[in-house]
Amino acid sequence: MNKYDVVIIGAGGAGMMAALTLSRAGKSCIVLEKGQHPSTSNAARAGGPSLAGTRLEEEAGAPVSALQLYSRLFRFARGTVDSGLLLACVKSGRKAETILRECGVQMHLTEDLYGTGFRARHFLDTPAPERWDLLCAKLEAYGGKLQLNACAEKLVTEGGKVCGVEVQDQADHSRLIYRAEHVIVASGGYLGNKEMLKEHFADVTVGVLGNRQSDGGGIRMVLEAGGMKERNWGICAGEFGGFxxxxxxxxxxxxxxxxxxxxxxxxxxxxxxxxxxxxxxxxxxxxxxxxxxxxxxxxxxxxxxxxxxxxxxxxxxxxxxxxxxxxxxxxxxxxxxxxxxxxxxxxxxxxxxxxxxxxxxxxxxxxxxxxxxxxxxxxxxxxxxxxxxxxxxxxxxxxxxxxxxxxxxPSAWCTIGGVRTDAFCRALDSKQCPIPGLYVAGVDNGSCYCTPYYDVEGTCLGLAFTSGIVAAEHILHG
Ligand SMILES: Cc1cc2nc3c(=O)[nH]c(=O)nc-3n(C[C@H](O)[C@H](O)[C@H](O)COP(=O)(O)OP(=O)(O)OC[C@H]3O[C@@H](n4cnc5c(N)ncnc54)[C@H](O)[C@@H]3O)c2cc1C
CATH class of the missing domain: 3.90.700.10 (Succinate dehydrogenase/fumarate reductase flavoprotein, catalytic domain)
Structure with missing residues (x-):
C-alpha cells in the first residue's frame, strides 16, 4: 500500500510546507526523511524566514509588500533566477505564516540588521524540536505521513514520467518503493558532500554549520532522471564570525x-x-x-x-x-x-x-x-x-x-545551487521541458536562489517554505 498522491523527499522547510499544504487539501502524501528525528533538518533549527505580506508585519505596523521584497531580491539576483518562481514564492509569504500559525509556532519580527529598509524576518520563537513536532502533529492530523530513517536513493520513472521513489531504510537497510503521481524533492542541498563542495568551490574548506545528511542526493537523483543543473552555486555563509x-x-x-x-x-x-x-x-x-x-x-x-x-x-x-x-x-x-x-x-x-x-x-x-x-x-x-x-x-x-x-x-549554514526548475518548481530537462511528475523545492532548487546569497536575512528559509507551497499548489491546481 505504498502508493500516494505525492511523495516528498525531506522533512525540512520546503518538504513540510508542501506536505501540510497538500494534506490539508485532502491529498494523500508521505514525507520521507533520512534522519532519525523529525527535527533533523536545518529548517527545524533555523532562526527564521523572511516573508512578505504577513499578519505579523501588519500587526507590528511595519508591512512589507510582496513587490517590495521581490524587487529587492530580483534586483540583487540580476536576472540569474526564474523571476516567475521568485515572485510566486514571495507572494506565498502569508500562506507560510498561516500554516506556521495553524501549527502553533510562535514568531516575532526581528530588527532590520543589515540595512534593507524593511523588517521581513520572522524569528521562530518556538524552539526546536517542539516547533517541528508541532508541524508533524498537524501533518498527521491532516492525514499526512512522515517516514523517518527513509533515505531516498533513486527516482522511479515509467515512460518518461516520475512515478515513485526507491528508498533504503537507514535502520534495517531494507529497500522499499513508494509510488506516487508526483514527487517533490526537497533534500536541503549538499553541505554534507565534500566532493560536491570541492566540485563547486575547489580546495576550499567550507565549515559545515548545518545538517550533513543533506549530501546532494536529491540533486543527483533529479539529474539522473534527466533534470538539468542551474548555474548558481554558493553558500549561505555563517555570519557569526570567521570559522x-x-x-x-x-x-x-x-x-x-x-x-x-x-x-x-x-x-x-x-x-x-x-x-x-x-x-x-x-x-x-x-x-x-x-x-x-x-x-x-x-x-x-x-x-x-x-x-x-x-x-x-x-x-x-x-x-x-x-x-x-x-x-x-x-x-x-x-x-x-x-x-x-x-x-x-x-x-x-x-x-x-x-x-x-x-x-x-x-x-x-x-x-x-x-x-x-x-x-x-x-x-x-x-x-x-x-x-x-x-x-x-x-x-x-x-x-x-x-x-x-x-x-x-568560510563556513555555511546551507548550500545554494541545484536543479533548474520553472516558475512552478517543476524540474526541467536540458530542453527546458518539465519532467512529468517531478518538482524540486527548497535549496535543492537552483532557480530561486542566486549567488552570492541574497542580502536579505532570512531569505533562505523564506524561499524554502514558500517554494514548497508553490510546488504543492501547482500539484493541487495546475
Ligand atoms: C542553525 C541554522 C540556522 C539557520 N538560520 C536561518 C535563518 O535564520 N534564516 C534563514 O533564512 N535560513 C537559516 N538557515 C538556513 C535554512 O535553515 C535553510 O536554508 C533551509 O532549512 C532550507 O530548507 P530545505 O527544505 O531546502 O532543506 P532542509 O530544511 O535542510 O531540509 C532537508 C531535509 O531533507 C533530508 N534529506 C536529505 N537527503 C535526504 C534523502 N536522500 N532522503 C530523505 N531525506 C533526505 C534532510 O535530512 C533534511 O531533514 C539556518 C540553517 C542552520 C543550520
Missing part, C-alpha cells in the same frame, strides 16, 4: 575578529577585500568573498585587540559613526557573545600572538604581511584607503606589539 576547521568549540569568541572591519589578508598576506563588506553583509557578498579567498586571516595589534574588548561594542570602539548604519544595527551589541579563550585557540593552531609582524608572518606563512601592514598603516595615517576604499572610520593602524593573527575559513 576554522581546527576550532574545537563551535563559536569561540575569537572567531568574531573577522567581522570587525579591521585588517584582513589572504594566504599571501595581502588584503583582498574592503573589510567592511564582511562586517556589513556577512551572509551574502562578504560570505561569498571569503568563499573565494578560502583561508583568510584577521591581523590586529594590541590597541585594537584591547580597544574592542574594552569598548561596549564594535560600533562604540569606532566612535559610533552616524553614517555606518549596519554598525549601529548589527555591531552595537556586546562584542563577544561567546567566551574568549586565546590560549586555547592558540593551542588549536588557528590563533597566534607575536612580538613582531615578522614572527607572525613566519608562523602563518604570510609572505606579504609586513609590506601589507606598512602600506595599510600609511593609509590609516592619511585617513584614506586607496586600495579598497573602505570607510575611513575603520582605518586603525596595526603598529603596537603584541600582534594577533586569527586564521579563518
Amino acid at each position: 576554522h576547521s581546527r576550532m574545537k568549540s563551535r563559536f569561540p569568541g575569537n572567531m568574531r575578529w573577522a567581522m570587525t572591519g579591521g585588517l584582513l589578508v589572504n594566504r599571501e598576506g595581502r588584503r583582498f577585500m574592503d573589510e567592511q563588506v564582511l562586517a556589513d553583509e556577512p551572509l551574502s557578498v562578504g560570505g561569498e568573498l571569503t568563499l573565494r579567498a578560502g583561508t583568510f586571516f584577521a591581523v590586529l595589534d594590541e590597541d585594537f585587540y584591547q580597544g574592542i574588548r574594552q569598548a561596549k561594542s564594535v560600533y562604540e570602539y569606532y566612535g559610533r559613526p552616524s553614517q555606518w548604519t549596519t554598525g549601529a544595527s548589527a555591531h552595537d551589541r556586546g562584542p563577544w557573545p561567546f567566551p574568549e579563550n586565546l590560549e586555547k585557540d592558540m593551542e588549536e593552531g588557528w590563533a597566534g600572538r607575536f612580538e613582531s609582524l615578522k614572527e607572525a608572518a613566519q608562523a602563518f606563512a604570510l609572505p606579504g604581511l609586513e609590506e601589507t601592514v606598512e602600506r595599510y598603516n600609511r593609509m590609516c595615517g592619511e585617513g584614506l584607503d586607496t586600495e579598497f576604499y573602505k570607510s575611513n572610520w575603520l582605518l586603525k593602524p596595526v603598529e603596537k606589539a603584541p600582534f594577533y593573527v586569527f586564521a579563518y575559513e
Whole structure:
C-alpha cells in the first residue's frame, strides 16, 4: 500500500510546507526523511524566514509588500533566477505564516540588521524540536505521513514520467518503493558532500554549520532522471564570525575578529577585500568573498585587540559613526557573545600572538604581511584607503606589539545551487521541458536562489517554505 498522491523527499522547510499544504487539501502524501528525528533538518533549527505580506508585519505596523521584497531580491539576483518562481514564492509569504500559525509556532519580527529598509524576518520563537513536532502533529492530523530513517536513493520513472521513489531504510537497510503521481524533492542541498563542495568551490574548506545528511542526493537523483543543473552555486555563509576547521568549540569568541572591519589578508598576506563588506553583509557578498579567498586571516595589534574588548561594542570602539548604519544595527551589541579563550585557540593552531609582524608572518606563512601592514598603516595615517576604499572610520593602524593573527575559513549554514526548475518548481530537462511528475523545492532548487546569497536575512528559509507551497499548489491546481 505504498502508493500516494505525492511523495516528498525531506522533512525540512520546503518538504513540510508542501506536505501540510497538500494534506490539508485532502491529498494523500508521505514525507520521507533520512534522519532519525523529525527535527533533523536545518529548517527545524533555523532562526527564521523572511516573508512578505504577513499578519505579523501588519500587526507590528511595519508591512512589507510582496513587490517590495521581490524587487529587492530580483534586483540583487540580476536576472540569474526564474523571476516567475521568485515572485510566486514571495507572494506565498502569508500562506507560510498561516500554516506556521495553524501549527502553533510562535514568531516575532526581528530588527532590520543589515540595512534593507524593511523588517521581513520572522524569528521562530518556538524552539526546536517542539516547533517541528508541532508541524508533524498537524501533518498527521491532516492525514499526512512522515517516514523517518527513509533515505531516498533513486527516482522511479515509467515512460518518461516520475512515478515513485526507491528508498533504503537507514535502520534495517531494507529497500522499499513508494509510488506516487508526483514527487517533490526537497533534500536541503549538499553541505554534507565534500566532493560536491570541492566540485563547486575547489580546495576550499567550507565549515559545515548545518545538517550533513543533506549530501546532494536529491540533486543527483533529479539529474539522473534527466533534470538539468542551474548555474548558481554558493553558500549561505555563517555570519557569526570567521570559522576554522581546527576550532574545537563551535563559536569561540575569537572567531568574531573577522567581522570587525579591521585588517584582513589572504594566504599571501595581502588584503583582498574592503573589510567592511564582511562586517556589513556577512551572509551574502562578504560570505561569498571569503568563499573565494578560502583561508583568510584577521591581523590586529594590541590597541585594537584591547580597544574592542574594552569598548561596549564594535560600533562604540569606532566612535559610533552616524553614517555606518549596519554598525549601529548589527555591531552595537556586546562584542563577544561567546567566551574568549586565546590560549586555547592558540593551542588549536588557528590563533597566534607575536612580538613582531615578522614572527607572525613566519608562523602563518604570510609572505606579504609586513609590506601589507606598512602600506595599510600609511593609509590609516592619511585617513584614506586607496586600495579598497573602505570607510575611513575603520582605518586603525596595526603598529603596537603584541600582534594577533586569527586564521579563518568560510563556513555555511546551507548550500545554494541545484536543479533548474520553472516558475512552478517543476524540474526541467536540458530542453527546458518539465519532467512529468517531478518538482524540486527548497535549496535543492537552483532557480530561486542566486549567488552570492541574497542580502536579505532570512531569505533562505523564506524561499524554502514558500517554494514548497508553490510546488504543492501547482500539484493541487495546475
Ligand atoms: C542553525 C541554522 C540556522 C539557520 N538560520 C536561518 C535563518 O535564520 N534564516 C534563514 O533564512 N535560513 C537559516 N538557515 C538556513 C535554512 O535553515 C535553510 O536554508 C533551509 O532549512 C532550507 O530548507 P530545505 O527544505 O531546502 O532543506 P532542509 O530544511 O535542510 O531540509 C532537508 C531535509 O531533507 C533530508 N534529506 C536529505 N537527503 C535526504 C534523502 N536522500 N532522503 C530523505 N531525506 C533526505 C534532510 O535530512 C533534511 O531533514 C539556518 C540553517 C542552520 C543550520
